[in-house]
Amino acid sequence: MVFHRKLPKWLGATAAVCIVVLSGYAWAQTSALPSWNDGPSKQAIISFVKQVTDKSGGKYVEPDDRIATFDQDGTLWVEHPLYSQAMFAIARLHELAPQHPEWKQREPFKAVLADDREAMAKFSESDWEVILAVTHTGMTNEAFEGIVRDWLASAKDPRFHRPYTELVYRPMLEVMDFLRANGFKTYIVTGGGQEFVRVYSQRVYGIPPEQVVGSSILTKYEYQDGKPVLLREPKLFFNDNYGGKAIGINLFIGKRPYAAFGNSTGDQQMLEWIQAGDGARLMMLVLHDDPVREYAYGPANGLPDSSVGTFSDALMDEAKKNGWVVISMKNDWKRIFDFEK
Amino acid sequence: MVFHRKLPKWLGATAAVCIVVLSGYAWAQTSALPSWNDGPSKQAIISFVKQVTDKSGGKYVEPDDRIATFDQDGTLWVEHPLYSQAMFAIARLHELAPQHPEWKQREPFKAVLADDREAMAKFSESDWEVILAVTHTGMTNEAFEGIVRDWLASAKDPRFHRPYTELVYRPMLEVMDFLRANGFKTYIVTGGGQEFVRVYSQRVYGIPPEQVVGSSILTKYEYQDGKPVLLREPKLFFNDNYGGKAIGINLFIGKRPYAAFGNSTGDQQMLEWIQAGDGARLMMLVLHDDPVREYAYGPANGLPDSSVGTFSDALMDEAKKNGWVVISMKNDWKRIFDFEK
Numbered sequence: 001m002v003f004h005r006k007l008p009k010w011l012g013a014t015a016a017v018c019i020v021v022l023s024g025y026a027w028a029q030t031s032a033l034p035s036w037n038d039g040p041s042k043q044a045i046i047s048f049v050k051q052v053t054d055k056s057g058g059k060y061v062e063p064d065d066r067i068a069t070f071d072q073d074g075t076l077w078v079e080h081p082l083y084s085q086a087m088f089a090i091a092r093l094h095e096l097a098p099q100h101p102e103w104k105q106r107e108p109f110k111a112v113l114a115d116d117r118e119a120m121a122k123f124s125e126s127d128w129e130v131i132l133a134v135t136h137t138g139m140t141n142e143a144f145e146g147i148v149r150d151w152l153a154s155a156k157d158p159r160f161h162r163p164y165t166e167l168v169y170r171p172m173l174e175v176m177d178f179l180r181a182n183g184f185k186t187y188i189v190t191g192g193g194q195e196f197v198r199v200y201s202q203r204v205y206g207i208p209p210e211q212v213v214g215s216s217i218l219t220k221y222e223y224q225d226g227k228p229v230l231l232r233e234p235k236l237f238f239n240d241n242y243g244g245k246a247i248g249i250n251l252f253i254g255k256r257p258y259a260a261f262g263n264s265t266g267d268q269q270m271l272e273w274i275q276a277g278d279g280a281r282l283m284m285l286v287l288h289d290d291p292v293r294e295y296a297y298g299p300a301n302g303l304p305d306s307s308v309g310t311f312s313d314a315l316m317d318e319a320k321k322n323g324w325v326v327i328s329m330k331n332d333w334k335r336i337f338d339f340e341k
Numbered sequence: 342m343v344f345h346r347k348l349p350k351w352l353g354a355t356a357a358v359c360i361v362v363l364s365g366y367a368w369a370q371t372s373a374l375p376s377w378n379d380g381p382s383k384q385a386i387i388s389f390v391k392q393v394t395d396k397s398g399g400k401y402v403e404p405d406d407r408i409a410t411f412d413q414d415g416t417l418w419v420e421h422p423l424y425s426q427a428m429f430a431i432a433r434l435h436e437l438a439p440q441h442p443e444w445k446q447r448e449p450f451k452a453v454l455a456d457d458r459e460a461m462a463k464f465s466e467s468d469w470e471v472i473l474a475v476t477h478t479g480m481t482n483e484a485f486e487g488i489v490r491d492w493l494a495s496a497k498d499p500r501f502h503r504p505y506t507e508l509v510y511r512p513m514l515e516v517m518d519f520l521r522a523n524g525f526k527t528y529i530v531t532g533g534g535q536e537f538v539r540v541y542s543q544r545v546y547g548i549p550p551e552q553v554v555g556s557s558i559l560t561k562y563e564y565q566d567g568k569p570v571l572l573r574e575p576k577l578f579f580n581d582n583y584g585g586k587a588i589g590i591n592l593f594i595g596k597r598p599y600a601a602f603g604n605s606t607g608d609q610q611m612l613e614w615i616q617a618g619d620g621a622r623l624m625m626l627v628l629h630d631d632p633v634r635e636y637a638y639g640p641a642n643g644l645p646d647s648s649v650g651t652f653s654d655a656l657m658d659e660a661k662k663n664g665w666v667v668i669s670m671k672n673d674w675k676r677i678f679d680f681e682k
Contacts, residue, residue, distance in 0.1 A: 064549060141591060198595050208405060209595030216592060221584025221610055228613050230591055243562025250482060250571055251557060252593060254539050254550030269562055272569050 032178045034334075035171040041284070041332040044325045045175060048282040049182050052258060059280040061258055063183040068259040068282075069213075069249060069270060070176065072190040072197060074309035075263045075286050076205065078157065078167040080295045082120075082308060085192050086128070087164070088151050092135040100134075109134075121307070133234035137217055140229040141195060148199045162339060165204045171333045172261070172286075176205060179259065187257070189249060190214040191241035191266050213252045215240045241266040246273035258282065264309045271324055283324040287311060290330040293340070373519045375675075376512040382625070382673040385666045386516060389623040390523050393599060400621040402599055404524040409600040409623075410554075410590060410611060411517065413531040413538060415650035416604045416627050417546065419498065419508040421636045423461075423649060426533050427469070428505070429492050433476040441475075462648070474575035478558055481570040482536060489540045503680060506545045512674045513602070513627075517546060520600065528598070530590060531555040532582035532607050554593045556581045582607040587614035599623065605650045612665055624665040628652060631671040634681070 036042040052061040073079040082090075093103075093112050103109035108127040111119035136144065157164055176186045188207055190197055194214030201207045218237040219230040240248040246269050249257060259282035260267070260274045271283040288295050288311070289303060296303050298311035305312060319326055329336060377383040393402040414420040423431075434444075434453050444450035449468040452460035477485065498505055517527045529548055531538055535555030542548045559578040560571040581589040587610050590598060600623035601608070601615045612624040629636050629652070630644060637644050639652035646653060660667055670677060 064543075194592075194595075202405075210593065212595065219588050219591065221587050221614075227617050228587060228610065230588060246562050246569060247560050247571060250560065251535075252551065254535075254553065269569065273562075276568050 032181075033171070033174050035174055037332055037334055039332055041325055041327045044282065044284070045178070048259065048280055049178065051280040053182050061279065065255060065258070066179075066182070066184040067187065067253060067255050067257040068176075068179045068184045069187045069189040069245075069253075069257045069261070069274075070172070071245075071262040071264070071267045071270070072188050072192055073263075074288065075261050075267075076168055076172050076188070077164070078160075078294065079309045080288075080297070080306070081158070083192065084157075084164040084167075085196050087155065087157075088148065088196070089128075089131050089135040091151060091155060092147070093131060096134065129236070136193065136196075137232040137234040140224070140231055141219060142229070144195060144232060145199050148196055152200060160337075160339075165200050166339060167337065168204055169286075169329075169333070170335050170338055173205070175261070176207075180206070184259070185211065187211045187213060187249075187253065189240065189245050189260075189270060191239075191245075193217070194240070213240060213248045215244075243269045245270035249273065260284070261286070263288070263311060265312050265315050266310075268315055268318060271322070275322060275324075283322065284327055285311070285315070285319055285324055286327045286329065289328055290333075290336070293336050294329055373522075374512070374515050376515055378673055378675055380673055382666055382668045385623065385625070386519070389600065389621055390519065392621040394523050402620065406596060406599070407520075407523070407525040408528065408594060408596050408598040409517075409520045409525045410528045410530040410586075410594075410598045410602070410615075411513070412586075412603040412605070412608045412611070413529050413533055414604075415629065416602050416608075417509055417513050417529070418505070419501075419635065420650045421629075421638070421647070422499070424533065425498075425505040425508075426537050428496065428498075429489065429537070430469075430472050430476045432492060432496060433488070434472060437475065470577070477534065477537075478573040478575040481565070481572055482560065483570070485536060485573060486540050489537055493541060501678075501680075506541050507680060508678065509545055510627075510670075510674070511676050511679055514546070516602070517548075521547070525600070526552065528552045528554060528590075528594065530581065530586050530601075530611060532580075532586075534558070535581070554581060554589045556585075584610045586611035590614065601625070602627070604629070604652060606653050606656050607651075609656055609659060612663075616663060616665075624663065625668055626652070626656070626660055626665055627668045627670065630669055631674075631677070634677050635670055 033042055033045065051057055051059040052066065054060055070076055073083050077084070090112055093109065097103055097113055100109070104113060108123055108130055112131065152163065152165055155164060156162060157167055160167060180186055186207055188197060188201060188205065188211065190213070192214055194212055194216045197214055198209040198212045201209065201212045216237045218233040218235040220233055222229055222231050238244065238248065245267065249270065256277040257274050258280065260270050261284045262270060263286040267285070275281050275283055288297050288309070290296060297306035297309070299305065299313045299316040316326070318324070374383055374386065392398055392400040393407065395401055411417055414424050418425070431453055434450065438444055438454055441450070445454060449464055449471055453472065493504065493506060496505060497503060498508055501508060521527055527548055529538060529542060529546065529552065531554070533555055535553055535557045538555055539550040539553045542550065542553045557578045559574040559576040561574055563570055563572045579585065579589065586608065590611065597618040598615050599621065601611050602625045603611060604627040608626070616622050616624055629638050629650070631637060638647035638650065640646070640654045640657040657667070659665070
């Protein structure tokens with residue numbers, strides 16, 4: 001840009017930033033998605049963004065309406081062998097156990113405290129609800145955030161021996177950056193706990209708390225020492241999964257997103273909901289087919305199904321029928337994690 | 342700015358806009374709040390904004406954390422003789438009545454259809470719930486939005502003979518503009534229906550749907566003709582009033598606002614919640630004490646209390662005790678509506 005030379009350096013830089021900001025509606029592609037191999041997945045993302053930002057085309061979308069939603073577990077970060085939030089709950093249960101000697105004899109606590117993985121793998125939804133109640137409720141929201149923050153600072157994933165917040169997929173961070181650079185507002189729409197994810201969403205994904213939609217616990221407005229607090233009650237308030245993802249999107253955003261990314265049966269309705277709108281829409285599913293760099297589970301190539309992040313045959317059929325793009329971690333991603341060489 | 346002369350005019354303008362945007366953290370006061378008389382209320386707003394935007398002071402707030410929340414009914418627009426949404430419900434009831442001949446004999450429908458204002462003034466909360474159920478539910482969200490949009494386009498307020506969306510307070514629009522010009526994100530936090538307010542919030546207040554927090558109806562994810570829809574069920578999902586306002590703020594925003602504006606007992610907890618945070622906080626209540634230009638109700642100067650937008654003596658006591666600023670519509674506002682001469 002010629003006028004740079006005529007400006008003091010800082011003003012030139014300011015103006016340059018501004019030009020990018022103000023012309024951000026135009027399509028920004030420069031070196032987008034460097035961790036993606038060339039192929040139909042990368043192409044689908046780039047072509048979608050080109051369409052919705054091209055004012056002269058018929059699929060142009062106003063910047064205010066450019067919304068993209070991302071599932072978290074298995075879509076933005078690792079969800080195996082168990083969801084990170086389940087790992088947190090288990091750790092918390094161990095921490096609280098000395099105050100609850102009766103847990104040693106009572107399921108589902110007994111299995112967790114004995115580290116009985118076989119029993120835990122068979123836990124029902126109501127088993128997990130009991131565990132969530134004692135580990136996620138009974139304190140103020142602020143206290144809970146502190147507990148999560150402390151755990152994240154010290155806990156490590158059993159396979160990669162790194163903090164859970166480092167197990168995020170670099171290619172997906174690039175997609176979020178690319179969409180944001182093209183005027184999109186990015187949201188996390190997770191079946192996981194909204195309050196849990198908000199603790200690190202800004203730092204890890206560049207997504208502020210108000211753009212995290214998740215499952216939530218009922219809270220009660222109360223006074224402690226004359227000060228108002230929000231107390232977490234042992235009751236689920238909102239289940240942001242399956243149809244709940246479409247409901248949550250409408251409740252929190254009030255607009256129909258143009259792009260959505262998921263990886264499991266809990267994301268199907270979110271993708272359907274988006275596709276039911278007019279114009280260009282991007283629906284993508286991450287398939288875990290890389291046992292070497294990450295994990296392999298799901299329907300393709302005879303991979304085993306999993307109860308954690310289920311990508312069922314039925315979901316694959318839906319994807320094919322509806323033209324959703326399935327991302328192969330193995331083939332589409334040059335690099336998965338930042339810590340890879 | 343010297344460098345303007347060196348740039349083509351459009352680039353200069355672009356850069357100028359950018360400088361304002363990028364330096365938006367600094368305090369922007371130029372001709373702020375023109376419809377406010379000089380006095381403690383205007384002073385409180387200006388002094389608050391000065392404090393939170395002054396990097397050298399001890400009360401500086403990062404732009405990402407600058408959140409301001411506004412009640413709607415009685416704070417941003419007229420709520421007498423009845424909340425506009427109640428007027429909508431009544432109109433809708435009349436419209437649907439021919440399909441429900443039994444309503445003529447059944448309360449609370451009977452009173453509404455007979456326009457029995459005395460009976461309606463005594464309606465209980467459950468009477469209103471019955472009316473809300475038949476007027477606000479049983480259709481998809483999209484259909485409901487269409488019904489609201491149509492009503493807003495034709496309905497007129499009985500006293501001012503103007504569309505309800507023109508009965509907004511100019512001084513409060515100026516406060517929202519002033520806060521936004523100083524890096525604040527403005528939210529509506531209303532006891533009214535979230536879906537109702539979202540229909541016009543962008544047009545009337547410059548507030549996008551995702552920044553409207555309100556009471557909401559339970560929705561269900563369903564398929565109609567193979568297409569997914571969100572069906573409105575006859576059940577309240579979330580009551581965004583009293584303690585619910587603090588809960589709603591936490592649920593939807595996940596940050597504690599620095600400024601909040603209300604006008605009735607349903608806003609008390611929102612103001613308490615905000616004040617319980619550190620640093621500079623601005624808590625304001627609009628008092629309706631201008632029977633000539635608008636209405637007069639509330640505790641001051643022997644004004645009658647009202648069941649619509651109750652400003653109780655107890656709330657006034659709280660305001661005094663906690664140092665909340667009470668805005669006098671009569672004395673603080675030069676002009677109330679845009680349509681005034």
